[in-house]
Amino acid sequence: MTPRALTLAAALCCAQFAQAAAIPEFVPDVDKSLSACTDFNAWSNNNWIKANPIPADKSRWGGFDALAQKSQDAQRSIVEAAAKNADSAKAGSIEQKIGWIYRAAMDEAAIERAGFDPIKKDLAAIESLKTSADVVAWLQHAHARAEGRTFGFGVSADYKNAKRQIAFASQGGLGLPGPEYYSKDEYAKLREAYLAHIAKHFELTGTPAEEAKARAALVMQLETKLAAASLLRVELRKPANQYNFVSVEQANKITPHWDWASYFKVMKVDAGVASAGGFSLSHPKFFAALDALLAEAPVAQWQAYFAFHAIDGAAPSLSKAFQDENFAFYGKAVNGTPEQEARWKRALGAVNGSMGQALGQLYVKEYFPPEAKARAQELVDNVRNALKERIENLDWMSPETKAKAIAKWATFLPKIGYPDNWRDWSGLSITADSHYANVRAARVFNQRFNLAKIGKETNRYEWGMTPQTVNASYSPSTNTINFPAAILQPPFYYAKGDDAINYGGIGAVIGHEAGHGFDDQGSQFDGEGNNTNWWTAEDRKRFDERANKLVAQADEYAPLANYPDKKVNGRMTLGENIGDLGGLNMAYDAMVKATAGKPDAMLDGMSRDQRFFMNWAKVWAGSIRDQAQLTRLNTDVHSPASFRANGAPSNMPAFAKAYGCKAGDPMVRPDEKRVVIW
Incomplete structure (x- = not known):
């Protein structure tokens, strides 16, 4: 496998659904039958989960997926307009090519006639x-x-x-x-x-x-x-x-x-x-x-x-019989999804698979205002600075390794919203009437684009994710953190919203990606992106001791009531769990500094710290079908959402203080089991 960017969430390529559901805005509609100190995720999210069952055509539904639905709806309006105007659009323009790809993918009669x-x-x-x-x-x-x-x-x-x-x-x-x-x-x-x-x-x-x-x-x-x-x-x-x-x-x-x-x-x-x-x-x-x-x-x-x-x-x-069989195995048998998604969603998937960055160019123009990028940049800077301070104040790392960690920190390259330079699509030949021909042509074109890089200088400014993707990523080989436009929306980010809510949402996402640079995998790369050891042996030993305690925490977690013996693989999910733990701590520090001296106004009956942690939990609101979760326990390097909502806060004294939790409560880790790495 080529090295892959470390992402905030599992791939959301299949996270669009046939029915709309509300994005979990910040509303403290808590399950009053529970205590925040017992199961913070359930207390925060049970009511939303009950009101938003998993749609029949997908395997999971949650905050990420609801936002992906919003992004998908926006993309649909773009591609449908492009399809309508494709014949009169400028020849060879991205609008024409996107329109033709979508139109051909929607032409079920022609696809059916072609068979195989x-x-x-x-x-x-x-x-x-x-x-x-x-x-x-x-x-x-x-x-x-x-x-x-x-x-x-x-x-x-x-x-x-x-x-x-x-x-x-x-x-x-x-x-x-x-x-x-x-x-x-x-x-x-x-x-x-x-x-x-x-x-x-x-x-x-x-x-x-x-x-x-x-x-x-x-x-x-x-x-x-x-x-x-x-x-x-x-x-x-x-x-x-x-x-x-x-x-x-x-x-x-x-x-x-x-x-x-x-x-x-x-x-x-x-x-x-x-x-x-x-x-x-x-x-x-x-x-x-x-x-x-x-x-x-x-x-x-x-x-x-x-x-x-x-x-x-x-x-x-290919024709319907092949599509149905494809879904019967990969959708139903592997992930337990009852129904196949609507044709337009599959057609939109073909556009994204073929010309995703080009569609992103049109998406940004219409849906991502410059002021949203400006405030996101401020949050990125504040969270990155919090990481630097945490490294400088570590009590378990030697000055020698700290200096190298700070050197890596200094070379972080944040990329926000969308690329500064858009890709050229002039060499891609698209037709108005052949879905399969378009898919194959785009596949070859994109492969040639990538293979042409062999032997050339690495471009750190190139984007892997599209702007319309609801996710974020870190690349160890380029030391870049990436935040596409589509994730810079509620519940992660409110352009004019409360600091506590923003730091608990997008702030923790920023910290999570920055934390990947120092997780069990990213920490094996230096600031230039080279796989090299910049640690002293003793510091690495101390890091591994802390990381192993986090592995043990995840190993204990059984997310499925019907399968109590199926547990999270703490070693496989370690990098993401380090990202969550470090990211939430960084975001909390950044929030405290950004709001210093400001009155702690109660909103919806909640203090600033309470709002911070609750929005972290709101981000992970959701549910998943048992079969899909069983598959992910073997294949997904991310822990289940329910664990992520609880895992990092349970290691933070600030959470216990915010909600009045006491020693012995499930959401309060004993000192000997509490993990602090970054």
Whole structure:
């Protein structure tokens, strides 16, 4: 995998819903049957959760999702206007291209007539494979069409020289949520559903039922072997397991049946790789296993694997039967979602997947006023300064390591709202009448855009998230913190609102992202983005001792009443939990400083500190379907929202003081278990 930015929340790509629900504005509608000192999340959010059940077409619903709904509604108005005016728009403009992408995605009749015609040539080419050499050639050319199968390939900063961009090849190729799903008994039913899903896709393309079942078994056997050589999610968080720099010659020794020079030539990035001097073959064990399969697995097995993934990858852009089957497995079986989302939402998803930054350019113009960015910048500065003071006052870190921590802090680059320079889309060819052709063209165009960075200087000002995304992120390889326009709204941020509410919302988000620079993963990178050790051995030991106490706290948390034995993986979620704990402390310090000398006006019967902590909880208001939560416990590096609302406050004496909690209350950690890191 290429290094990924650390985010505030799990991906919200599927967090839009068929019915509207109120964003949890700051209204202290508390559950009076409970105590804030017993379960702060339930006390703060139960009434909102009861009034806002999960819509039938999604797996969860909460404050994030309600705000994503608002962003989605705004985007819908933009793309519908673009679709209406596309034919008369300036030729080649982003308005025309966005309009045509959306219009073609909404043309259900044309999509239905096409059936699976768009991939018939691909399937025929797969069926013509005869030798292992053919298999290798097919896979290389599939990657060149941006249809990456079997392994991942992308671009990011070199871990040892972050100023340059290099290629990253990583494990992949699995259809189930993670490697453990292929072997553990508890996932046997999901494996059966996956086998049925594979077979159904074959049947939809004309394969007889018995043959489809046999081919499905071949796919499962091959993926099981890939899974056995794959690292689990918790292991993938370690920088040492994300980077393994090699030359092409060194890589070829690991994969003698897969020539990387040939691959790069097909991908048209050989010159870039040469100038960069090599690439990261991030997971050698996986690639050694893949190489053995390329040599040993029967061609018929590879044909079945390639054909299934060609169908499965295209299914959302094909006719209704394929879309329904895609949802039946990934929506219902994996996440427990009863209904598929409306067509317009899927069409909007196609626009975001194809030209998300271009849509963001139109979104910002209409929905993000300059004054909102200005006040957000002030909050960012105040929270960052609070982090600096906390580092300077640490009692467990030596002056030597503190100096290096401050040096990293000084190089933080906050990015707020949207990019200063917008991307050029002039090379992307879009048609008015072919949904699949548009999706494929955009996929190739975006891949070429990214691969062109190989061997070039890292651009710290480039945005990964789109402005219309309700999320925030930190990138360890660029040391940047990123806050898209769409999150700079209630309940996170009120442009003219109360300081306490803003610091408890967006202030804590800012602190969370800054905290990622000093979590168990980010702390292994310096201010330039290089993966290097800037700690003394004793300081690292002290950090790990504190982090391990936070791991133990999360390990105890069982979020599902129906599955009391299923608990949070404290090690996998450690980075996000450090972000929450440090971020809330930073935001609190910043609020205290920003409001010093001002009268503590009671609003809605609540003090300033009470409002601060309650808005933190309001941010995490929400509920999730059991099946979706079970999947996330294995795949999501973020803790469940209910834990996040409670976890950080329970470690802060300021929370206990604000709500009059006493020793022994569940929301008050005993001194020996209370965690303070940053």
